[in-house]
Amino acid sequence: MVTKRHQEAVVTRGAIENDTISAVAAKFWAPFTAExxxxxxxxxxxxxxxxxxxxxxFNSRKIMMLEFSQYLEAYLWPNYVPEKASKAWNMSIxxxxxxxxxxxxxxSWNCFTKKSxxxxxxxxSILQLSLQEEGLASSEHCALLTFLVNAFGSVETPIVHKETRxxxxIEIWAGLLDSQREDLFKKQKKLKKIWENVRQKMTAAAADNNEFERTYLWNLIEKFKRVLNSLEPNEAQESEEGEVRDPIDSIKYCERFIELLIDLESILQTRRFFNSVLHSSHxxxxxxxxxxxxxxxGSLFFQLVQLLKFYARFEIDDLSGRQLTHKEVSEQHYQxxxxxQKAAFRLFNETMKExxxxxxxxxxxxxxxxxxxxxxNHAEVYRFAEYLHLVPAFGGTFREIWSFFFGLFLRKIWTKIGR
Structure with missing residues (x-):
């Protein structure tokens, strides 16, 4: 039985002949009217x-008609001029x-080999658009995340790999705490020399042209956190015009973002350095x-988070992709x-003897x-988290973040150590 939704997505010959897009395509870019x-x-x-x-x-039938007419290959990309490309032009691609x-x-990426x-x-330009929080419709936010999912899933395509890498x-480790980086270098000693060379280049460069790329995923994660926080019961979502936004749009964005993180974690080339960022960002x-x-x-969101949790704790060596032995996994757990326990002994020697x-x-x-x-109390929990290199050193912003880290730290140790 063919459903109504399926019928709407099917492009028939009659639909092509009667559709406005077909008429415009024939006039401007369709291959059969090239002359x-x-x-x-x-x-x-x-x-x-x-x-x-x-x-x-982004009605699927409309988009299918444009794809059928070779809109991207015959019109959007052959005429692409970076300086003149509008938001609509980039989003259309x-x-x-x-x-x-x-x-x-x-x-899918073959058309970009011309004018590469x-x-x-x-x-x-797409990365910059994906960080915007105003001036984009909810469907555009989701479309951009879908594009990123597709891009990171195409690391075998040279033109895409060159940009996603x-x-x-390793430069994204600049956003880690110094103590967190040192912990990683203890596990992978040869990375410290690589990091020192990278750090010297970043310091020596008069204009840091890679700062945007280095901080991109960190900024995208922060954007996601703000969207997720906006779904709290006491938070109201308002558009630029002051109208209350549909939370369904934000939920879809959160689901799509977790899907992106799952892809980053499940591919060794992207997981290698990003896994540490994932854990550091909490x-x-x-x-x-x-x-x-x-x-x-949030049922689908819950399922996706559980899948992300599975990949984040996957028992492999992030650098080589080698599967860890049962002994190595046990040693990590004991450590x-x-x-x-060392933190308890050092910080609360008298009160936590048991x-x-x-x-x-x-x-x-x-x-x-x-x-x-x-x-x-919150201050004590924060001291624990600081000792374990989970949070920044105690500072003036403590009052603003203690309530979050109180729950964060408990959840962190219960899920990471507790069974």
């Missing part, structure tokens, strides 16, 4: 984007690439402490527990951790 094409008109791209794409919330992936087109010198500018290189903890994850509307003398089996349970940390 009678009118001159290129950049305003036409804006018109098509506003009326046929954005206004219809994004939507068409997403459609190719939806149709499982194996040559413009691709870096286009890609950076800038976002997940994004899993933010998700687990959010109101969305416990609601009916985590021992480090926690805790730091217990063996591992008596400490690594949720009940044991709740018993020890559940009654602590």
């Amino acid at each position: 009678t094409h009118e001159n290129f008109d950049a305003k036409l791209i804006d018109t098509i984007y506003d009326n046929e794409m954005l206004k219809t919330s 994004v939507v068409m690439i997403n459609e190719k992936f939806r149709e499982r087109n194996l040559d 010198e413009h691709f870096p500018h286009f890609f950076k 800038k976002l997940v290189s 994004i899993l903890t933010h998700c687990l402490l959010s109101s969305l994850i416990s609601t009916d509307a 985590s527990v021992t480090r926690l 805790f730091y003398v217990l063996n591992v089996s008596g400490v690594d349970t949720r009940r044991a951790l709740q018993k020890q940390f559940g009654d602590m």
